[in-house]
Structure formats: structure tokens, C-alpha cells
Amino acid sequence: xxxxxxxxxxxxxxxxxxxxxxxxxxxxxxxxxxxxxxxxxxxxxxxxxxxxxxxxxxxxxxxxxxxxxxxxxxxxxxxxxxxxxxxxxxxxxxxxxxxxxxxxxxxxxxxxxxxxxxxxxxxxxxxxxxxxxxxxxxxxxxxxxxxxxxxxxxxxxxxxxxxxxxxxxxxxxxxxxxxxxxxxxxxxxxxxxxxxxxxxxxxxxxxxxxxxxxxxxxxxxxxxxxxxxxxxxxxxxxxxxxxxxxxxxxxxxxxxxxxxxxxxxxxxxxxxxxxxxxxxxxxxxxxxxxxxxxxxxxxxxxxxxxxxxxxxxxxxxxxxxxxxxxxxxxxxxxxxxxxxxxxxxxxxxxxxxxxxxxxxxxxxxxxxxxxxxxxxxxxxxxxxxxxxxxxxxxxxxxxxxxxxxxxxxxxxxxxxxxxxxxxxxxxxxxxxxxxxxxxxxxxxxxxxxxxxxxxxxxxxxxxxxxxxxxxxxxxxxxxxxxxxxxxxxxxxxxxxxxxxxxxxxxxxxxxxxxxxxxxxxxxxxxxxxxxxxxxxxxxxxxxxxxxxxxxxxxxxx
Amino acid sequence: xxxxxxxxxxxxxxxxxxxxxxxxxxxxxxxxxxxxxxxxxxxxxxxxxxxxxxxxxxxxxxxxxxxxxxxxxxxxxxxxxxxxxxxxxxxxxxxxxxxxxxxxxxxxxxxxxxxxxxxxxxxxxxxxxxxxxxxxxxxxxxxxxxxxxxxxxxxxxxxxxxxxxxxxxxxxxxxxxxxxxxxxxxxxxxxxxxxxxxxxxxxxxxxxxxxxxxxxxxxxxxxxxxxxxxxxxxxxxxxxxxxxxx
Numbered sequence: 001x002x003x004x005x006x007x008x009x010x011x012x013x014x015x016x017x018x019x020x021x022x023x024x025x026x027x028x029x030x031x032x033x034x035x036x037x038x039x040x041x042x043x044x045x046x047x048x049x050x051x052x053x054x055x056x057x058x059x060x061x062x063x064x065x066x067x068x069x070x071x072x073x074x075x076x077x078x079x080x081x082x083x084x085x086x087x088x089x090x091x092x093x094x095x096x097x098x099x100x101x102x103x104x105x106x107x108x109x110x111x112x113x114x115x116x117x118x119x120x121x122x123x124x125x126x127x128x129x130x131x132x133x134x135x136x137x138x139x140x141x142x143x144x145x146x147x148x149x150x151x152x153x154x155x156x157x158x159x160x161x162x163x164x165x166x167x168x169x170x171x172x173x174x175x176x177x178x179x180x181x182x183x184x185x186x187x188x189x190x191x192x193x194x195x196x197x198x199x200x201x202x203x204x205x206x207x208x209x210x211x212x213x214x215x216x217x218x219x220x221x222x223x224x225x226x227x228x229x230x231x232x233x234x235x236x237x238x239x240x241x242x243x244x245x246x247x248x249x250x251x252x253x254x255x256x257x258x259x260x261x262x263x264x265x266x267x268x269x270x271x272x273x274x275x276x277x278x279x280x281x282x283x284x285x286x287x288x289x290x291x292x293x294x295x296x297x298x299x300x301x302x303x304x305x306x307x308x309x310x311x312x313x314x315x316x317x318x319x320x321x322x323x324x325x326x327x328x329x330x331x332x333x334x335x336x337x338x339x340x341x342x343x344x345x346x347x348x349x350x351x352x353x354x355x356x357x358x359x360x361x362x363x364x365x366x367x368x369x370x371x372x373x374x375x376x377x378x379x380x381x382x383x384x385x386x387x388x389x390x391x392x393x394x395x396x397x398x399x400x401x402x403x404x405x406x407x408x409x410x411x412x413x414x415x416x417x418x419x420x421x422x423x424x425x426x427x428x429x430x431x432x433x434x435x436x437x438x439x440x441x442x443x444x445x446x447x448x449x450x451x452x453x454x455x456x457x458x459x460x461x462x463x464x465x466x467x468x469x470x471x472x473x474x475x476x477x478x479x480x481x482x483x484x485x486x487x488x489x490x491x492x493x494x495x496x497x498x499x500x501x502x503x504x505x506x507x508x509x510x511x512x513x514x515x516x517x518x519x520x521x522x523x524x525x526x527x528x529x530x531x532x533x534x535x536x537x538x539x540x541x542x543x544x545x546x547x548x549x550x551x552x553x554x555x556x557x
Numbered sequence: 558x559x560x561x562x563x564x565x566x567x568x569x570x571x572x573x574x575x576x577x578x579x580x581x582x583x584x585x586x587x588x589x590x591x592x593x594x595x596x597x598x599x600x601x602x603x604x605x606x607x608x609x610x611x612x613x614x615x616x617x618x619x620x621x622x623x624x625x626x627x628x629x630x631x632x633x634x635x636x637x638x639x640x641x642x643x644x645x646x647x648x649x650x651x652x653x654x655x656x657x658x659x660x661x662x663x664x665x666x667x668x669x670x671x672x673x674x675x676x677x678x679x680x681x682x683x684x685x686x687x688x689x690x691x692x693x694x695x696x697x698x699x700x701x702x703x704x705x706x707x708x709x710x711x712x713x714x715x716x717x718x719x720x721x722x723x724x725x726x727x728x729x730x731x732x733x734x735x736x737x738x739x740x741x742x743x744x745x746x747x748x749x750x751x752x753x754x755x756x757x758x759x760x761x762x763x764x765x766x767x768x769x770x771x772x773x774x775x776x777x778x779x780x781x782x783x784x785x786x787x788x789x790x791x792x793x794x795x796x797x798x799x800x801x802x803x
């Protein structure tokens with residue numbers, strides 16, 4: 001759907017201020033950046049995390065009393081999908097050295113390094129191999145690679161400032177020092193990063209960065225990384241087996257209290273099966289599909305927080321989950337594209353964000369939580385948002401500026417994915433601005449782990465979005481692709497070493513699940529809800545009323 | 558978003574695998590499936606047009622033409638009859654990236670069927686991403702790896718080209734081999750990256766980072782506030798005034 005007449009009228013106000021804004025930009029005059037104190041005020045007043053009812057205490061488990069999103073609490077306070085008594089752990093369907101749960105960026109990177117260390121690897125994933133938020137990451141991957149102006153020192157400071165100085169230092173140290181190495185690793189695997197004819201990697205700013213260190217592959221950086229890693233894993237199919245449409249529904253421990261496998265569920269045949277492994281890597285990703293506070297999301301269909309549930313029941317603590325990331329720029333128009341991620345790279349390339357009058361109200365490169373808070377403020381308290389025909393409200397993202405700043409054809413060249421997508425809807429984003437609003441984007445926190453990806457359960461490792469800590473309370477752009485590749489690789493190494501040197505064979509059990517069920521009961525939680533959720537339910541409730549013989553278990557029959 | 562949010566609006570008939578359903582006219586094919594009562598397992602991935610899970614083919618009554626689209630990106634049209642092709646068997650060459658060269662021999666060795674290409678253009682017509690598939694196949698047959706990589710860059714690997722190819726070629730896997738060859742062997746390597754990796758491995762930043770890790774929050778905030786910000790419009794050769802932490 002092209003812009004309506006009303007919206008086209010409003011776009012004239014954006015055009016009216018554009019040339020003056022371009023001149024300012026060329027002179028290097030930026031809209032003032034907020035001080036740390038101002039940031040805090042905006043955050044507390046407007047960020048969805050601070051809204052009443054946005055957090056609820058967990059009543060059971062290792063992080064009992066910790067207040068996080070009610071949508072996650074409800075799943076943590078649910079029962080296992082399957083009665084542990086029904087599962088015969090003596091019947092092992094698959095046996096492997098390293099079992100990796102999740103076939104996204106972190107899981108696939110882990111598979112590669114585990115295999116290189118001599119491990120036999122099995123990846124079990126809920127949808128297809130590569131169906132993950134990694135695939136959807138657009139803007140880029142951060143790394144200090146230009147020694148004449150940047151270093152891991154500055155990257156470290158930026159990560160901490162973005163995360164409100166709460167991030168565990170060791171994790172951040174690992175992230176920023178491994179960063180140049182993973183970019184080199186990806187280059188060597190054949191990732192087509194955007195480069196100059198001399199081979200200099202193109203780097204841009206992101207929100208909250210002091211140096212331009214965002215490397216990209218046009219505007220599909222995540223897809224380029226994911227398809228390259230997947231292709232490499234497929235080249236090693238002899239040692240890296242992949243089970244698709246087979247999510248894990250429970251971890252299996254052994255008599256020594258070590259993690260020793262998982263129960264998988266075949267989404268198509270509805271069978272449960274047992275995998276025995278010497279070490280397990282959890283890389284199941286995030287939880288945007290839980291739609292916290294009813295927000296739309298940029299996340300993948302499978303992002304339902306499954307790994308949190310599995311790890312928590314096995315006794316691993318949660319951290320930083322109280323902070324949810326809302327990406328400032330999710331599309332709100334046209335309706336078909338609602339929630340769709342508009343990469344931060346658009347702002348990194350110079351596009352202003354504007355209110356209904358075509359005025360700037362915030363610098364376009366604040367950290368995400370601050371930028372989002374300012375958008376919400378502008379649309380609510382200030383009342384200068386742009387109303388959409390569907391009754392929503394948005395902010396202008398002035399993409400045509402890029403065309404003027406970087407030369408004709410720049411939008412199509414730098415953002416081919418978005419350009420073609422909007423073109424299909426009759427909107428030329430090199431000439432018309434986009435309408436955006438904050439959208440649920442990233443799980444800042446997760447399961448506690450250390451810089452070797454170890455959790456509190458021996459033999460159980462975590463990497464990527466399911467883990468929490470490295471980003472503190474707010475991740476910066478370009479640090480998630482970095483996170484999955486850095487910690488995915490480390491998890492693969494740690495797990496394969498553990499499998500080789502430390503794993504102790506023992507009788508398998510699901511006692512932790514029984515214990516967890518008992519704890520729920522003792523806390524007086526009576527529920528027929530089951531978790532993990534596996535898939536969100538978008539089916540039509542009117543139709544469901546007529547599905548008389550369907551006995552639903554969560555969302556899957 | 559949940560279908561509850563779909564407001565009362567004009568309903569249009571569509572035929573999902575031949576069966577008639579009435580769905581709101583603003584929905585994408587993907588949301589129309591869900592509105593009709595399906596819970597998708599196959600054929601649904603990122604819901605944002607990049608993962609390639611939801612390749613869909615459809616026709617209109619009275620038209621011979623096979624239309625294609627990604628279900629998450631294509632808005633329904635009255636009387637379309639459609640099916641998803643969420644999976645199609647593909648060939649996958651196995652190669653060791655360290656041992657191959659960016660040549661036609663590499664492509665043909667991994668995918669001998671490449672040379673069966675008839676240049677019939679069905680692949681291009683089947684591509685929901687508007688990629689010139691036939692042209693990149695021609696580039697592949699000429700051994701022009703750079704052109705193959707460039708033309709196929711936007712590929713989401715949905716497999717619709719492969720499903721329709723009369724020569725039984727798996728174009729998208731040939732394309733990713735081409736892109737990886739380009740990225741590894743043809744594109745010039747980044748010297749500044751190699752230099753940085755060396756510096757990190759030599760421990761150049763070790764002391765300053767350990768220093769930061771031992772700094773208390775207030776002092777860190779001070780350092781953070783005083784960071785010199787690279788101007789957005791700065792040239793590639795911009796350098797900061799303070800070089801002590803480079």
C-alpha cells in the first residue's frame with residue numbers, strides 16, 4: 001500500500017526542513033546527545049520496562065523473587081510438556097559427543113569449532129537450520145578493526161555505556177578482544193563484507209558508538225553470515241548432523257548432576273526422542289514472539305524463549321532479563337510490514353528522525369533504549385507522532401537524506417533488501433521517508449554463564465541471545481551478530497574439550513523436572529499451561545472454537 | 558500480530574491448495590493461512606522476507622501464468638489459488654574452502670549439472686526476489702565468479718528456482734559457492750583487519766583493558782563521557798586527537 005493522501009501531505013513538512021538539515025549535517029552539526037543523567041530520566045519515564053505491570057516476580061526456581069516480564073514468568077511457572085514418567089531414558093535414539101540445541105548463528109558457529117576439535121556434533125533445531133534471529137540481523141557486526149582510530153578499549157567503553165555499566169567485565173573483555181578475530185574468521189570463510197576496492201572494510205556508526213566500527217554486508221549482514229556458516233556446516237555433514245523441526249523440550253541430566261542430553265520433540269510426527277550427549281550447548285535464541293506488553297516484534301517465528309525454560313528447570317540462574325530491548329525503528333506502515341525491522345544502519349548512514357512537523361527531537365544515534373524512549377515520549381506526552389490509517393502512531397525516518405548525502409542510488413545500493421520490500425508496497429524509500437515506531441527486538445538478558453560459556457551445571461554451555469550478561473541492560477547495535485559468533489565459537493570449543501576430558505558417563509534422569517513440578521505445587525501454582533511454548537499461536541480464534549477434537553498442548557496439537 | 562487485531566474489513570476469496578477461504582484483503586498470504594485456521598510449522602520462518610522459508614506459487618483463474626512470491630511478503634489477491642513450496646530436494650556439493658580456487662573447474666566439480674543449463678529463463682521468472690538467476694547462471698558457466706556473486710547477492714535460498722528448473726539444477730547452492738569463493742579469494746583482503754588481529758594476539762590492548770576492568774563505575778562513566786566521538790560525516794582517514802588507547 002503506497003502512502004495515503006493524508007500521509008503524503010505530511011511528508012511535505014519533512015521535505016520542507018530537509019535541505020536545512022542536510023546543510024547542518026554537512027557542517028557536522030548534530031542534534032545534541034543526551035547526558036547520562038538525561039538518559040536515565042527519559043528511560044525511567046518512557047521506556048516500556050518501567051511501565052507499571054511490566055515486571056512480575058518469579059515464584060519458583062533458582063532465581064525465585066527476581067522480577068521480569070510476566071510473559072516469561074508465566075512460562076517459567078508452567079509444567080513440562082511431557083510427564084517425565086512417560087519417557088524411557090534407556091531408549092536412546094541418538095548418541096553424540098556434543099549436542100547443540102538451536103541452529104542459528106551461535107549454534108552453527110559452535111558446531112564448527114566443536115567439530116574442528118574432533119567432536120561428533122548433533123544440531124537439533126526447532127525449524128530449519130538457519131531459521132533464527134541471526135538471519136534477520138541487518139545492520140552489521142561491531143569490531144574495532146581500524147587501528148588508526150579505534151581499539152578494543154573504545155569498544156569496551158561503548159558496550160558498558162550502552163549496558164548502563166552493569167555488564168560483567170570479563171564477558172565484555174572477551175567480546176571486544178575476540179571481535180576482530182571473528183570478523184577475520186568470517187572473511188576467511190568467504191563472507192562478502194562490504195569493502196572498498198582496496199579491501200578496506202566499510203564501517204559505520206551505530207547508536208552509542210564513539211567510532212565507526214559497524215561492518216556490514218549491504219543490509220543483509222546477518223543473512224550473509226548465517227548462510228555462510230550453514231553452508232560450511234553442510235560441508236562437514238559427515239561430522240555435523242542436523243535434525244530440523246526437532247526442538248528440545250527438556251534437558252537430561254545424569255546421576256552425577258551433569259548435563260547429558262535432551263528430550264527432543266518431532267514437530268511433525270509428534271514423537272519424543274532421547275539424545276544422549278557428553279556435552280550440551282544451548283543456543284536457542286530469544287523471546288520476541290512472546291509479545292511483551294502486546295508489542296509487535298522484529299523476531300523470528302520461533303523466538304519463544306524455549307531455552308530459558310530448559311536451563312532454568314535444570315537449575316541455571318537468570319540475569320538481566322528485567323531489561324527488554326525495543327528497537328526504535330520497526331515499520332508501522334504499511335500494515336503488512338508492521339513490526340518489520342528497519343536497520344539502525346539507516347540512521348548510521350545519516351537519516352534523521354522527525355516528528356509530524358518535520359522537526360528533529362532526538363539525535364538519531366542514541367543507544368536503542370534511549371532512542372526508543374524518546375520516540376515514545378514524542379508520540380505520547382509531546383503528542384507530535386504521525387497517525388497511521390490503522391490507528392497507530394509513528395515517527396518519520398528520513399531515508400531520502402541518504403540519497404543526498406551519499407549520492408544518487410545510495411539507498412538502493414546500501415539497503416537493497418529494504419528498498420525492494422518497500423517498492424513492492426509502492427513506496428520508494430529513496431524519495432519518501434519511512435514511518436517507524438519501537439518494536440520488541442532483543443532479549444538483553446538470559447541464563448547466567450561465564451566467558452567460557454559454562455553455566456552452573458557441568459556439561460551445560462550457553463551462547464547467544466539465550467544467555468545474559470555481556471550486553472548488561474541494553475545491547476548496542478552490531479553486538480548481537482558479534483555475540484553469536486564470538487560466544488558460539490567459544491561454546492563449541494568448551495563443549496568439545498569437556499566432552500573429551502571431563503564428561504563422566506552415568507545413568508540418565510529427569511529428576512530436575514520432577515523436582516521443579518513439586519516446587520510449583522508447593523508454591524501453590526496450579527496451572528495446565530505447559531512450556532516451552534515452541535511456536536506462537538496466530539491461528540484464528542473463531543476457527544479454533546470449531547476445532548472440537550483438537551486437544552491442544554500449548555500451541556501444538 | 559495476533560489475528561484479533563484484524564479489524565472488520567473487506568473479505569476476499571482465496572484458494573489454499575484448492576480450498577476456498579474468505580480472508581481480509583489486507584493480509585499477506587502467510588497471515589491469510591493463519592486467519593483460515595492453519596497453524597504453520599513448515600513454510601514460516603522470519604516473517605520478514607529474508608529467510609526463504611515461505612516460497613509460494615499461485616495462479617489466477619483463466620491465466621496460464623505461474624506467479625511466485627514469499628508468503629510473508631505478498632498480499633492476497635481475490636481468487637488466487639496457491640500452495641507453498643517450503644521444501645524442495647536440493648543437491649549440495651561438498652568442498653573444502655581452503656583447497657579450492659575461484660574457477661569454473663571448482664563450480665563444475667561441485668555441481669556438474671551446472672552445464673546442463675538451457676538458459677530458458679524459467680529460474681529468473683520464478684524468483685520472488687527479482688534476481689536475474691539465468692544471468693548469474695550464465696556467469697557461472699563462463700567462470701565469472703565475481704559476477705555470479707554480485708548478481709546472486711540478494712538470494713534468500715527459498716528454492717523456487719530449483720523447483721522449476723527443467724535442467725534439474727540447484728541454482729541457489731551454486732550461487733552461495735560463488736559468493737564464498739568471491740568473498741574469500743577474489744575480494745581484496747582487509748589489511749587493517751589482519752593488522753588488528755595481530756595486535757590483539759600480541760596483547761597490545763591487554764593492559765589498558767585490564768585497567769578498565771578494574772575501574773569503578775563512577776570513573777568509567779567519566780571516561781565514557783569524555784570519549785571523543787568520530788564525526789558521522791568524517792572521512793575514512795579521520796584520526797582522534799587522543800591516541801593513547803589506540
